[in-house]
Amino acid sequence: MESVIERIKKGHFWKFHGGIHPPEQKFLTSDKPIRNLPIPEQLVLPLQQHIGQAGKLLVAIGEHVLKGQALTQSSHPMAVPIHAPTSGKITNIKNAVIAHPSGLSELCLFLEPDNNDQWQQRHICPDFTQLTDHDILTKIADAGIAGMGGAGFPTHVKVNNSNKINYLIINAAECEPYITADDLLIREHCATVIDGIKILNHLLKPTHILIGIENNKPEAIKTLQQASQGIEHIQVCILPTKYPSGGEKQLIKVLTGKEITSGTLPSNQGIVMQNVATCYAIADAVINDVPLIKRVVSVSGQGLGKPQNVWALLGTPVSYLLSQCDYQNNQHKQVIMGGPMMGFTLPTDQVPIVKTSNCILAPSEQEISSQTKEVECIRCGQCADACPAQLLPQELQWSAKAKDQQQLAKLNLFDCIECGACAYVCPSQIPLVHYYRIAKAEIRQQQQLDITAEKAKLRFEARKIRLENDKKAREDKHKKAAAARKERMNSNTPIANTEKSAVAAALARVKAKKAQASAQQSTIENSTDVNAKKSNSDNAATDNSEKKTQVAAAIARAKAKKLAQKEKNQATEGIVDKPLDSVTQSTTDDKKSKIAAAVVKAKAKKIKETALQVKSDSVTKEPDNKKAVSSMDKVILESDKKAKVAAAIAKAKAKKLNEPTTDVPKNESEQSLSKSDDKKSKIAAAVAKAKARKLASKIAEPAEEQINVSIEKTNTAKPIDDKKSRVAAAIAKAKAKKQQRSESI
Ligand code: SF4
Numbered sequence: 001m002e003s004v005i006e007r008i009k010k011g012h013f014w015k016f017h018g019g020i021h022p023p024e025q026k027f028l029t030s031d032k033p034i035r036n037l038p039i040p041e042q043l044v045l046p047l048q049q050h051i052g053q054a055g056k057l058l059v060a061i062g063e064h065v066l067k068g069q070a071l072t073q074s075s076h077p078m079a080v081p082i083h084a085p086t087s088g089k090i091t092n093i094k095n096a097v098i099a100h101p102s103g104l105s106e107l108c109l110f111l112e113p114d115n116n117d118q119w120q121q122r123h124i125c126p127d128f129t130q131l132t133d134h135d136i137l138t139k140i141a142d143a144g145i146a147g148m149g150g151a152g153f154p155t156h157v158k159v160n161n162s163n164k165i166n167y168l169i170i171n172a173a174e175c176e177p178y179i180t181a182d183d184l185l186i187r188e189h190c191a192t193v194i195d196g197i198k199i200l201n202h203l204l205k206p207t208h209i210l211i212g213i214e215n216n217k218p219e220a221i222k223t224l225q226q227a228s229q230g231i232e233h234i235q236v237c238i239l240p241t242k243y244p245s246g247g248e249k250q251l252i253k254v255l256t257g258k259e260i261t262s263g264t265l266p267s268n269q270g271i272v273m274q275n276v277a278t279c280y281a282i283a284d285a286v287i288n289d290v291p292l293i294k295r296v297v298s299v300s301g302q303g304l305g306k307p308q309n310v311w312a313l314l315g316t317p318v319s320y321l322l323s324q325c326d327y328q329n330n331q332h333k334q335v336i337m338g339g340p341m342m343g344f345t346l347p348t349d350q351v352p353i354v355k356t357s358n359c360i361l362a363p364s365e366q367e368i369s370s371q372t373k374e375v376e377c378i379r380c381g382q383c384a385d386a387c388p389a390q391l392l393p394q395e396l397q398w399s400a401k402a403k404d405q406q407q408l409a410k411l412n413l414f415d416c417i418e419c420g421a422c423a424y425v426c427p428s429q430i431p432l433v434h435y436y437r438i439a440k441a442e443i444r445q446q447q448q449l450d451i452t453a454e455k456a457k458l459r460f461e462a463r464k465i466r467l468e469n470d471k472k473a474r475e476d477k478h479k480k481a482a483a484a485r486k487e488r489m490n491s492n493t494p495i496a497n498t499e500k501s502a503v504a505a506a507l508a509r510v511k512a513k514k515a516q517a518s519a520q521q522s523t524i525e526n527s528t529d530v531n532a533k534k535s536n537s538d539n540a541a542t543d544n545s546e547k548k549t550q551v552a553a554a555i556a557r558a559k560a561k562k563l564a565q566k567e568k569n570q571a572t573e574g575i576v577d578k579p580l581d582s583v584t585q586s587t588t589d590d591k592k593s594k595i596a597a598a599v600v601k602a603k604a605k606k607i608k609e610t611a612l613q614v615k616s617d618s619v620t621k622e623p624d625n626k627k628a629v630s631s632m633d634k635v636i637l638e639s640d641k642k643a644k645v646a647a648a649i650a651k652a653k654a655k656k657l658n659e660p661t662t663d664v665p666k667n668e669s670e671q672s673l674s675k676s677d678d679k680k681s682k683i684a685a686a687v688a689k690a691k692a693r694k695l696a697s698k699i700a701e702p703a704e705e706q707i708n709v710s711i712e713k714t715n716t717a718k719p720i721d722d723k724k725s726r727v728a729a730a731i732a733k734a735k736a737k738k739q740q741r742s743e744s745i
């Protein structure tokens with residue numbers, strides 16, 4: 001059987017499925033040297049420019065950095081650092097739109113060049129063969145090199161391979177239309193590219209090195225053949241032009257005839273592939289200590305006045321590149337990053353060049369018509385015929401539109417290399433790759449969410465187990481302590497007896513506390529009942545007293561009225577004069593009546609004061625009895641008022657009786673009549689006074705009762721206060737009685 005090398009030497013290659021032959025359009029830039037551009041005014045450096053993770057930030061806003069200085073640090077094998085493309089100042093660190101089909105923003109460093117282009121200190125290594133594999137891998141990793149062919153996979157990971165490598169394939173196919181960056185790089189910097197290949201050879205020690213290059217790059221082929229002379233086991237493989245022969249799986253198939261099945265890596269079959277530009281970057285990093293800070297970019301398209309290849313510093317805004325190539329964007333045409341097949345339209349020309357940017361395409365209206373309109377799939381099957389990954393593009397499209405992620409997985413969506421061959425041949429002008437990219441992004445997002453949810457679930461379950469273990473440990477500990485205590489207490493030692501006593505005392509305390517709480521509760525309930533009953537009793541007594549007072553006052557008023565009528569009749573009958581002793585007697589009676597009324601008032605006042613004193617004591621000693629005291633206040637006030645009214649009535653009657661008549665009686669009969677009236681007046685006054693006394697006595701009694709009730713209610717008044725109140729009430733009664741006696745005498 002013919003070997004791979006024999007086939008290659010004969011110019012026989014395998015064929016991959018599908019593929020297309022679009023117009024190459026490489027002539028726009030292939031005949032012009034790579035141009036060095038002036039340093040732009042600002043560089044925008046996304047922290048992540050590769051597949052993997054962003055490095056840890058090492059600089060801050062305002063910091064001055066030197067050319068080649070690391071701006072981030074690798075903290076993970078899949079994290080590669082970025083470096084300052086020139087010297088200058090970090091002016092900002094914020095999110096900005098990056099070069100991605102999604103148009104998403106990511107964290108970027110903004111560097112303002114100082115135009116000194118001052119390098120940091122470098123360590124040149126003229127002989128890399130003196131370095132260990134580890135040193136070489138470290139240099140590659142520290143230089144931030146990631147696959148520059150478009151994939152962006154960290155190079156130090158890809159070349160750190162312990163498998164036996166049969167084929168190291170250098171990808172110089174550059175099959176995408178318009179792009180000539182690798183072509184020019186080989187032509188102008190072939191020695192460095194070859195140095196990179198030698199370093200990889202030193203690291204991987206492959207059986208064969210195959211440089212795959214399409215036959216549309218004659219100068220580059222010639223240069224490579226010359227540069228590779230003298231190197232063992234290296235073959236420059238001149239391939240027929242067919243898109244996408246530069247795809248990793250497709251180039252492996254073409255050169256070796258091997259199929260890389262879905263979900264496997266080429267290294268599993270002893271194959272490692274690196275891009276020409278990556279080889280250049282490896283050599284620059286290992287030998288010249290130059291990190292990846294610039295790359296060759298094809299700025300092409302008929303929308304440009306001067307399409308050309310340029311050395312672009314990473315972070316250079318696309319707008320700057322276009323302006324350097326005489327871009328005439330009068331009608332704001334679309335600008336594409338990447339080639340016409342695999343590229344994507346930029347959301348803005350402010351996005352920066354990154355490690356994977358190999359082309360900026362500014363096509364004219366004739367090159368890419370914006371008037372194309374998508375129509376329904378006619379199931380012609382041309383897309384499937386063109387697909388180099390042997391997928392079913394039309395079915396992928398339907399599943400992507402339906403967001404059927406399970407079906408997309410079954411259709412091997414992730415084997416799609418987004419070459420765009422299907423869309424290129426589609427007569428319905430369906431932007432198939434656009435749908436695949438969206439579907440891939442959604443699936444990646446969902447996978448990320450699933451991973452996060454799974455991590456959260458694991459954390460939750462771990463916590464649950466930990467809490468259960470803690471609980472069980474606590475319970476075991478308590479059980480052990482209880483068992484030990486029980487054992488101790490049953491040991492009949494003095495310590496055990498002491499513990500028993502302590503437990504018994506604690507139990508007794510608990511019981512006593514319970515009993516006390518229960519007693520307090522019943523006291524509160526009883527007190528509430530007693531207050532309610534007393535309140536009802538007080539109301540009844542007040543009503544009774546009021547009734548009696550009203551009756552007495554009515555009788556007094558009736559008598560006074562009768563007497564007044566009688567006097568009026570007498571006056572009408574001509575009795576005009578009044579004897580002198582009658583007048584004197586009247587004056588004396590009037591005085592007595594006044595004294596009696598004053599005494600009644602004084603007694604009522606005294607009773608009131610006593611009651612108020614008791615109330616004050618009650619309030620001070622027992623705030624809970626405020627309600628009872630308030631009730632008593634009411635009774636006292638009403639009684640006081642009634643006593644005042646009764647005394648006033650008595651005084652008025654006496655006054656009326658003693659009023660001098662206009663005519664004084666002159667004869668015996670008149671005098672006799674006058675005496676008789678005078679007697680009646682005295683009797684009436686005495687009756688009034690007696691009523692007043694009785695009323696005062698009644699007033700005093702409820703007040704005294706209120707005092708007693710208050711004392712009972714409060715249940716806090718000392719016996720001595722109670723005694724005082726009773727003595728005061730007795731004194732008031734005695735005085736009233738004495739006064740009554742003296743008045744009757
Ligand atoms: S090429 Fe276009 S129209 Fe034809 S089957 Fe594929 S998607 Fe449908």
Ligand code: SF4
Pocket residue numbers: 383386387388389390391392393415416417418419420421422423432433
């Ligand atoms: S873009 Fe994907 S589906 Fe379309 S031809 Fe290329 S590999 Fe196949």
